[in-house]
Amino acid sequence: MALFHFHVTQIKRSAGQSAVASAAYRAGEKLHSEYYGEDSDYTKKGGVICSETLLPSHAPPEYTDRETLWNAVEKAERGKKAQLAYSFDIALQNEFSMQENIALARQFLLDNFVSRGMVVDFAVHSPDKEDGGISNPHFHVMCPIRPIEPDGRWGNKQRREYVLDEHGERVLDKAGNYVFNAVPTTDWGSPETLEHWRQAWADLCNAKFAEKGLDYRIDNRSYERQGIDQLPTVHEGPSVRAMEAKGIRTDKGDLNRFIRKTNALLREAKEKINALIRWLKDVKAELEKPQPPTLNDLLALHCANRNKGAHSNKAKNANLQRYAEAFSFLQSKDLHTVDDLENTLHAMQNKIDTLKKSASAKQARIKEVDELLRMVDYYKSGKPTADKLKSIRFEKSRQKYKAEHDNELRTFYMAERKLKLHFKDGKLPITAWRDEKSRLEMEYRDLQQELTPLYADVKKLWAIHYNIYEVQHEQERQNSVTRQKKSEIEH
The missing domain is CATH 1.10.287 (Helix Hairpins)
Incomplete structure (x- = not known):
């Protein structure tokens, strides 16, 4: 089944990581780190189909050698907490042959990374089923964070942008130094660029599905952005899937089983929408009585406000389901007032x-x-x-x-x-x-x-806190409008 997985992290010394060791692991090679004076040997690692470095035209040709490239990156970064490289983990599609997947990955990297002046080191992995893995082809990508200048030397990650006053003059701080902001020299780390890459990968795969006459499609958007009324499962990865295949329960496996069960409960909840609507009317009637608002009152009002703008029973059902879950959770924690919550x-x-x-x-x-x-x-x-x-x-x-x-x-x-x-x-x-x-x-x-x-409870409480803030803010806005109209009438 077609799937979308596109995850990016940073390789950094502050996390105890080495660019040379990371590259050796992904490529299944033995590489020597000049920075640490150590070898990283992953030549016995299975499942590495191919590995390759892709360079922009202005990069030194010797960087096609993986050990030379990443030792140069390590040498250019002097800080003990330096950010060394971007690391991408991207799922390939089982519906394509391995040759098609490799060609697709290479085209994506050339069009979207190398064309921006980025150096790319990528490796295609396909876990061996006989070793307990499953069919989970994917590719890893490492790109130095520091750009390469047109002359082939490593450039700066950031540049100074000085703060100017109303006369266009540089502003001094109390110590007599010019005030400046550190601005990235590239857009590689921006959320907009990442979203562009995710969309580009989905479009490339979907074009290949269409070319092969397959009905499958992948989507880089979340379920919420797609308008799909269900919770997404988490990416398990080859190690977790291998353990689950052997009958070993894992945290991620348990979480996905819980999510699937929850989605089934949500589908059943749709059948109860009429009863929930009648219940909401009773809540509205109770809110009309003069009494200090409780957490339950504010949540019910929030649900009612959202349902005013809902255009379908599906949306109303989702609002009611969220309200019911929040109400039940607050009862279990014995929380009744805003002060209790805070x-x-x-x-x-x-x-x-x-x-x-x-x-x-x-x-x-x-x-x-x-x-x-x-x-x-x-x-x-x-x-x-x-x-x-x-x-x-x-x-x-x-x-x-x-x-x-x-x-x-x-x-x-x-x-x-x-x-x-x-x-x-x-x-x-x-x-x-x-x-x-x-x-x-x-x-x-x-x-x-x-x-x-604790994390789970705090996440739920902050979501409730935000909903209540929306209600209180709207009430204050309406009160302000009422006061203003009354003042205009009086004058």
């Missing part, structure tokens, strides 16, 4: 912030311990080789042995340097590190389990 939101947000801070700290320490344990493995595996090198007395034999075991020795010495400060009485606290990692991982999982329902 106090609860404030308390829940504070709790979320505290839990997130704790989870981030634990996750950071887990990465540190993981790195130490990885260095321990390098140290243990390389120590016999290093010891043997020390025992060789003749220089020629030493150099020959060193050349034969160059990679192993380099990783050993790197590990030795990083572990040097952790030796105590000639020993490393390996068991303590493993115990600490297990404890932190358990505590991190517990925090995530505690955060998940």
